[in-house]
Amino acid sequence: MHQHPELAFREHQTSSLVAEELTRLGFEVATGVGGTGVSGLLRGKSPSPLIMLRFDMDALPIQEETGAEYASRNPGVMHACGHDAHTAIGISTARLLARHRDEFDASFLLVFQPAEEIGQGAMAMLNDGVFDGQKPDYALGVHVWNSLPSGTFVINPGALMAGSGTFEIKITGKGGHAALPHQAIDPIAAGARIVTALQSIAAQNVNPLEAAVVGVTMFHAGTASNIIPEQAELQGTIRFFSRDMWTLLCERLTRITLDTASASGCRVELKLLESTPPLINDAFAANAAQTALKEILPDAKLLTDYRTMGSEDMAYFLEQVPGVFIFVGSGGAGNHSAYPHHHPCFDIDENVLASASALLLQTAYELQHTAATEKAP
Known part of the structure; x- marks a missing residue:
């Protein structure tokens, strides 16, 4: 075999x-x-x-x-x-x-x-x-x-083994010339803020004696060094040991993503999918x-x-x-x-x-x- x-x-x-x-x-x-x-x-x-x-x-x-x-x-x-x-x-x-x-x-x-x-x-x-x-x-x-x-x-x-889920985040800003950032809305900057904020979810919302993971594993944006792109995309994984924990992590991820994108002047689409309990x-x-x-x-x-x-x-x-x-x-x-x-x-x-x-x-x-x-x- x-x-x-x-x-x-x-x-x-x-x-x-x-x-x-x-x-x-x-x-x-x-x-x-x-x-x-x-x-x-x-x-x-x-x-x-x-x-x-x-x-x-x-x-x-x-x-x-x-x-x-x-x-x-x-x-x-x-x-x-x-x-x-x-x-x-x-x-x-x-x-x-x-x-x-x-x-x-x-x-x-x-x-x-x-x-x-x-x-x-x-x-x-x-x-x-x-x-x-x-x-x-x-x-x-x-x-x-x-x-x-x-x-x-x-x-x-x-x-024994964690449940798993995935998330996909599509951030839409306004493209433009990298030399004129004030005329654009940068989805990369918004994405970077979201990545940083998501790292705090497990640290600040999960009992230290329990375990959970929210990790960004993909970040795609841009085509050239002098172009601010229109969109950026993030993907990542969520790991958890109970249904209640899954719900909590999803709620925090959703709120952080929406609020951070809004504060950056961007629109955002978020997909959450539970893969395995x-x-x-x-x-x-x-x-x-x-x-x-x-x-x-x-x-x-x-x-x-x-x-x-x-x-x-x-x-x-x-x-x-x-x-x-x-x-x-x-x-x-x-x-x-x-x-x-x-x-x-x-x-x-x-x-x-x-x-x-x-x-x-x-x-x-x-x-x-x-x-x-x-x-x-």
Whole structure:
């Protein structure tokens, strides 16, 4: 899979491979879910609890520079975030579940998702009815994580990954000659004031013990050194850990943008778009995963209070189904596993793949065991 990466909503070869293997293992398979997604239902001894396991499949538009013998053969496309590893974990987990299906008083829905990198795959699958047959009782997922060494696992109750949003600001002034600024209205100057003011939002409006980001990442204006342009455009990102925080940040950004542009004599157009909600782990499911880790890997390092401002559209599934998303440390001392995600030399310590599959399987066991205990008279 690493040699044949595919971009968002183009995971045709990957999804075909997944569907073929799930079918061979006896899963009830649906293809083309949300475009190129695949789901597989494995019926155990009981239809409930239904436990969902989600794995993403897409790659990134990056030219690989690892020099590995298994490097990407698709120019300009690379698995630089580990989604090939997630797919491999998913297939391995499917094989284990098929082999031990009679040992589970539960059923399993495996979801192989497209287009995580653009934040659209999960919602596409939900809109296409991936839960129409039966809504899962729990949802599980993993992400290899090079920021942490192999042997380390992050299993947080509560917030794990930030929600994300974007903003676009178009400032319109009055163009003119740079030698006659009094005859023009400079949108660059207005944009610079807006950029400076936006930097204060998180510092002055967010509790220092919480976390939020409002960052301008693009500023486009002008065509020549002696021309004051008519327009300037800004774009940026917003990161947050709650809906209330998203609302607050948007309100402050809107007010600052409108007031600053008005004070500069410019008109402004503002677009705000929430891309992904915060990823919130259910406390009960997180506890089950922590118990599972201690059972199968008692010497592993467990982190329970870890957050990242990165975003993940697994959050959409966890808004509808209680569950847990686990970081599996995959950074190592050798090869390219010390490089961060989205780097052209990114690679992982593949020794963690088996541990990830085993952890998912044991977590599922803990969840179905607890569910069975709660149903007992």
